[in-house]
Amino acid sequence: MSLFFKGSDLKPVLVEAIANQCCIILVKDQGVYWLAERGERQADGRQKVIAYAVGCNPDIDAFDDWWALARNELGGDDFREYFDPQWGAFTRILNGKDDLELTATATRLMLWSVTP
Incomplete structure (x- = not known):
C-alpha cells in the first residue's frame, strides 16, 4: 500500500x-x-x-481510521523528515497537476509524482 x-x-x-x-x-x-x-x-x-495525506487528517478522518492507516504505512513511531522543495517530483507537482504517492519500508521512504 501507499499514502497519497x-x-x-x-x-x-x-x-x-x-x-x-526552507525545506x-x-x-x-x-x-x-x-x-x-x-x-x-x-x-x-x-x-x-498543511497538506495531509488522504485519509490521515485528524480534523476530518476518524481517529481509529487515520491512526491505523498511518501506522500500517509508516510504523508506530512519530517522525519528521526534511526534503528540498525543488526536488524533481515536487517540481512536477508545483508546475503541473501531478499528485504525490509515498511508500515506506523499514529503511526507506519512496516518493514519486503521479498523474491524476
Missing part, C-alpha cells in the same frame, strides 16, 4: 517553502502531513499551510 497526497494540497506548501527558502517536512504525529520548515502560523500556533 493531492498535488492541489501540496502545492501551497511547496510555494511557501520556496518563498521562505518541506514530512511529519507523522497527529496525522501524516507536509509543511514548510518556516511557515505562517495561526493564532493558536498551528501552521496555516
Whole structure:
C-alpha cells in the first residue's frame, strides 16, 4: 500500500517553502502531513499551510481510521523528515497537476509524482 497526497494540497506548501527558502517536512504525529520548515502560523500556533495525506487528517478522518492507516504505512513511531522543495517530483507537482504517492519500508521512504 501507499499514502497519497493531492498535488492541489501540496502545492501551497511547496510555494511557501520556496518563498521562505526552507525545506518541506514530512511529519507523522497527529496525522501524516507536509509543511514548510518556516511557515505562517495561526493564532493558536498551528501552521496555516498543511497538506495531509488522504485519509490521515485528524480534523476530518476518524481517529481509529487515520491512526491505523498511518501506522500500517509508516510504523508506530512519530517522525519528521526534511526534503528540498525543488526536488524533481515536487517540481512536477508545483508546475503541473501531478499528485504525490509515498511508500515506506523499514529503511526507506519512496516518493514519486503521479498523474491524476
